[in-house]
Amino acid sequence: MLITGIKSKPVYAPLRADVGGRYHLMLGLGSGGLALLRVLAELKESAPEALENTRLLFAEAAISRGAVNAPAAVAPGAAEPPIAGIAGAAGMIEQFEQLGLGSVNRFDDAASLLDAFRTILNESLMGTRLYVAGPESFIGLAMKIALEFDLNKDEIRTEEMGTLARRVYCVHCRATTEEVRTNIVRCAKCERWLLVRDHYSRRLAAYMGVMVDAEAPCELPPSKEIYL
Amino acid sequence: MNDAQTLAVEVTGIEQVTPLIKHFTLASAGGGALPAFSGGSHIIVVMRGALRMHRNPYSLLSSPHRLDTYEIGVRRMEESRGGSHFMHDTVRVGSRLEIAHPVNLFGLDKIARKHVLIAGGIGITPFLAQLEDLHGAPVPYELHYSVRSPEHAAFLNRLREREGDRVRMYYDSENQAVDFDGLLSNQPLGTHVYVCGPAGLITRVVTTAKSCGWPDSHIHWEQFSAPPVGEAFEVFLARTKLKIHVPPDQSLLESIETAGVEVPYLCRGGVCGFCQTRVLELEGELLHNDHFLSDSDKATGKSIMPCVSRARCKNLVLDL
Numbered sequence: 001m002l003i004t005g006i007k008s009k010p011v012y013a014p015l016r017a018d019v020g021g022r023y024h025l026m027l028g029l030g031s032g033g034l035a036l037l038r039v040l041a042e043l044k045e046s047a048p049e050a051l052e053n054t055r056l057l058f059a060e061a062a063i064s065r066g067a068v069n070a071p072a073a074v075a076p077g078a079a080e081p082p083i084a085g086i087a088g089a090a091g092m093i094e095q096f097e098q099l100g101l102g103s104v105n106r107f108d109d110a111a112s113l114l115d116a117f118r119t120i121l122n123e124s125l126m127g128t129r130l131y132v133a134g135p136e137s138f139i140g141l142a143m144k145i146a147l148e149f150d151l152n153k154d155e156i157r158t159e160e161m162g163t164l165a166r167r168v169y170c171v172h173c174r175a176t177t178e179e180v181r182t183n184i185v186r187c188a189k190c191e192r193w194l195l196v197r198d199h200y201s202r203r204l205a206a207y208m209g210v211m212v213d214a215e216a217p218c219e220l221p222p223s224k225e226i227y228l
Numbered sequence: 229m230n231d232a233q234t235l236a237v238e239v240t241g242i243e244q245v246t247p248l249i250k251h252f253t254l255a256s257a258g259g260g261a262l263p264a265f266s267g268g269s270h271i272i273v274v275m276r277g278a279l280r281m282h283r284n285p286y287s288l289l290s291s292p293h294r295l296d297t298y299e300i301g302v303r304r305m306e307e308s309r310g311g312s313h314f315m316h317d318t319v320r321v322g323s324r325l326e327i328a329h330p331v332n333l334f335g336l337d338k339i340a341r342k343h344v345l346i347a348g349g350i351g352i353t354p355f356l357a358q359l360e361d362l363h364g365a366p367v368p369y370e371l372h373y374s375v376r377s378p379e380h381a382a383f384l385n386r387l388r389e390r391e392g393d394r395v396r397m398y399y400d401s402e403n404q405a406v407d408f409d410g411l412l413s414n415q416p417l418g419t420h421v422y423v424c425g426p427a428g429l430i431t432r433v434v435t436t437a438k439s440c441g442w443p444d445s446h447i448h449w450e451q452f453s454a455p456p457v458g459e460a461f462e463v464f465l466a467r468t469k470l471k472i473h474v475p476p477d478q479s480l481l482e483s484i485e486t487a488g489v490e491v492p493y494l495c496r497g498g499v500c501g502f503c504q505t506r507v508l509e510l511e512g513e514l515l516h517n518d519h520f521l522s523d524s525d526k527a528t529g530k531s532i533m534p535c536v537s538r539a540r541c542k543n544l545v546l547d548l
Binding site: 023154 | 337339340341412413414415416417418419437438440441442443444445446
């Protein structure tokens with residue numbers, strides 16, 4: 001049922017330092033910090049002077065509900081899913097700070113990190129390279145902001161670390177459902193059952209969800225937890 | 229593009245705007261509107277001289293919002309192969325010319341957050357048309373225009389009238405030069421730079437922008453190379469089975485066309501890649517003069533841009 005090989009599905013590669021840039025801006029969420037540590041080690045090796053032109057924004061927590069204004073996947077009042085914290089995340093900030101970067105900022109959640117990111121882009125100059133590491137939905141939200149500033153693929157590197165949970169855009173009511181881990185999901189707003197497609201929108205930072213039982217109401221294929 | 233698709237135009241105005249540059253106004257010979265174009269487009273002007281035919285690319289400098297006439301600026305080249313001399317010396321008001329439809333290889337980036345335009349000499353022409361779109365739009369822009377001396381500043385009055393002090397002038401005669409590093413190291417994210425003018429200016433801008441960390445996708449440049457003069461050589465066309473002689477002052481493309489073989493082209497200046505032709509056999513070396521093929525493509529010797537490139541060879545067979 002799921003069409004594979006859809007070209008819009010983002011492809012990620014391990015982060016590599018781009019010494020062609022004059023300024024480096026790094027965003028990390030959760031275990032994404034490990035990828036940033038790796039690229040920082042590479043930068044230290046190949047262009048140590050670049051470290052002082054590097055700004056790093058990091059949050060240990062997973063994406064917060066506040067990161068989007070669309071309805072949440074969980075019912076109001078329900079417990080939030082467990083935060084995707086990882087062992088050693090707390091020590092990451094200390095490791096970043098030891099590298100002598102231009103600045104290191106720690107945030108409580110992805111939403112406040114992304115707000116600060118937008119402010120920084122407003123005053124950033126041509127020659128900036130962006131590195132984003134974390135769960136796919138975090139990368140998507142960061143890319144959505146970067147796109148507003150006309151940053152393109154030559155200037156951005158992304159590495160997926162952490163959960164594959166998707167943001168799913170309901171093509172019927174246009175609401176976005178967060179943290180979707182199953183191939184079939186109920187839209188958080190219109191409550192239609194949606195098939196989660198690989199068809200991805202960079203503008204919306206979400207995968208498309210299409211009503212799965214439109215032709216045979218209530219006949220749902222088995223739901224599988226596949227975006228872990 | 230071939231000659232069947234050209235438009236007949238009549239020269240309705242000629243003005244000498246600097247000691248070296250003439251400004252031509254062209255209207256459709258049959259009356260009516262000319263094809264629409266966007267800022268940065270060029271046309272190919274086909275000139276039927278007494279001895280030979282010339283086809284030269286010229287940027288449209290008139291407003292894309294006005295299609296009753298096209299305007300071009302033609303600089304008289306010292307080492308002309310004849311095209312610019314023909315335009316300067318033979319063409320009069322009332323002369324008929326043929327032109328190819330406009331093509332844009334130097335368009336403005338539509339999602340840019342700022343535009344920095346850098347012109348040298350006759351390189352101002354595509355920007356004159358682009359400024360028609362930029363003026364009054366919310367996206368900020370700046371124009372840096374360098375010329376030899378005040379008398380060489382073509383179209384400056386037109387620019388000043390509309391753009392005022394936004395035009396930054398640099399005169400070589402007064403030792404003024406653009407501070408490229410200062411300019412390109414201090415631009416907000418999402419800026420695009422555009423440069424048109426002499427090869428040296430383009431190289432300076434491109435290398436400075438890259439050293440400031442600009443990605444290629446934000447650097448735009450256009451330079452139409454005139455086909456360089458070289459040694460004569462012979463070429464064999466495999467499909468049409470024709471042996472062709474390329475004289476020193478004629479390009480490979482022109483020689484092939486003279487023999488009656490049509491090669492698709494757009495810019496005739498080594499930029500667009502349209503006339504790329506497969507090399508089937510080669511004993512000798514290709515003299516690549518285009519800006520289209522990568523250095524590694526040039527090194528393989530598998531293809532050639534006949535509009536500007538030549539060969540020094542015993543044997544050359546092309547897939548035509």
